[in-house]
Amino acid sequence: GQQLNQSPQSMFIQEGEDVSMNCTSSSIFNTWLWYKQDPGEGPVLLIALYKAGELTSNGRLTAQFGITRKDSFLNISASIPSDVGIYFCAGQLKDSGGSNYKLTFGKGTLLTVNP
Amino acid sequence: GAGVSQSPRYKVAKRGQDVALRCDPISGHVSLFWYQQALGQGPEFLTYFQNEAQLDKSGLPSDRFFAERPEGSVSTLKIQRTQQEDSAVYLCASTRGPWTRRGSYEQYFGPGTRLTVT
Numbered sequence: 001g002q003q004l005n006q007s008p009q010s011m012f013i014q015e016g017e018d019v020s021m022n023c024t025s026s027s028i029f030n031t032w033l034w035y036k037q038d039p040g041e042g043p044v045l046l047i048a049l050y051k052a053g054e055l056t057s058n059g060r061l062t063a064q065f066g067i068t069r070k071d072s073f074l075n076i077s078a079s080i081p082s083d084v085g086i087y088f089c090a091g092q093l094k095d096s097g098g099s100n101y102k103l104t105f106g107k108g109t110l111l112t113v114n115p
Numbered sequence: 116g117a118g119v120s121q122s123p124r125y126k127v128a129k130r131g132q133d134v135a136l137r138c139d140p141i142s143g144h145v146s147l148f149w150y151q152q153a154l155g156q157g158p159e160f161l162t163y164f165q166n167e168a169q170l171d172k173s174g175l176p177s178d179r180f181f182a183e184r185p186e187g188s189v190s191t192l193k194i195q196r197t198q199q200e201d202s203a204v205y206l207c208a209s210t211r212g213p214w215t216r217r218g219s220y221e222q223y224f225g226p227g228t229r230l231t232v233t
Contacts, residue, residue: 006157035224042119042206042224043158088157101148101171101214103222105157 003027006089006106013079014114021109022073023089032065032072033090033103043088047074069094079113086110117141119225121207127231128197136192136228138207146210147190148222149182153203161205164190165213197232204229 006023013019023032031050035043047058049065049072056063062075072091076083086108093104120139128134140147146165150158151174160174166187175182179198184190194201208222 004157040226042208042226044224045221048221090157101163102160102174103148103158105159107155107157 003093003104004089004091004106006109008109009107010110010112012112012114015079015081017079019076019079019083019111020073021087022071023106024071026070028069028094029091030069030094031092032063034061034063034072034074035088035090037086037088037108081113081115084111084113119207119209119223121225121228123228124226125229125231127233130197130199130232132197133193133195134197134230136205136230138190138192138225140188140190140207140209141211141223144209144211144223146212146214147184148208149190149192150206150208151176151203152206152227158206161192163214194230197230199232202230202232
């Protein structure tokens with residue numbers, strides 16, 4: 001089963017507003033990734049984080065790898081209608097229970113932007 | 116090709132039928148992953164190939180699921196005697212290099228195959 005708690009499950013915001021979503025876990029992660037998935041498509045990588053405390057930006061997106069290595073957040077500033085979609089956090093567990101190759105995904109945050 | 120492609124995009128199977136799902140990774144990509152995504156959930160890892168070697172199949176839900184990548188490029192996920200609980204989107208992803216603990220995590224996903232078992 002999944003070991004990431006992603007929140008909120010959904011968000012309804014007005015165009016221009018800032019958005020924040022996060023993932024937490026009771027387990028330690030080596031890597032955190034944030035993906036966006038549009039309907040009928042595969043996830044697209046937005047930001048990758050490799051070190052505890054790392055803060056990385058990609059345009060209007062900013063993500064941080066928590067100091068404890070058990071959490072991460074994604075911020076989107078000045079949202080626009082094309083930001084609509086499902087955002088997933090994903091990571092590689094430090095202790096992956098025998099599988100060194102798997103990414104663990106959260107359940108996603110559905111973002112709706114009202115123009 | 117420019118990206119990861121998967122075929123078919125949609126598959127309807129009657130319970131008990133066998134299905135085969137194809138993934139064409141980005142040319143030259145060493146690593147290939149299969150994921151299963153149930154409705155309203157995030158992708159769940161099924162299996163990993165480095166070139167033609169299947170290094171991890173710990174996520175395959177049962178022995179009805181089988182994956183291969185015989186020449187280190189195209190991969191096929193086969194599901195035998197499909198069940199209703201197999202209904203999901205099956206995603207394929209590839210990365211340029213081999214998977215390492217601090218390696219290339221930039222997985223490029225295909226559009227997925229939506230499997231519906233009736």
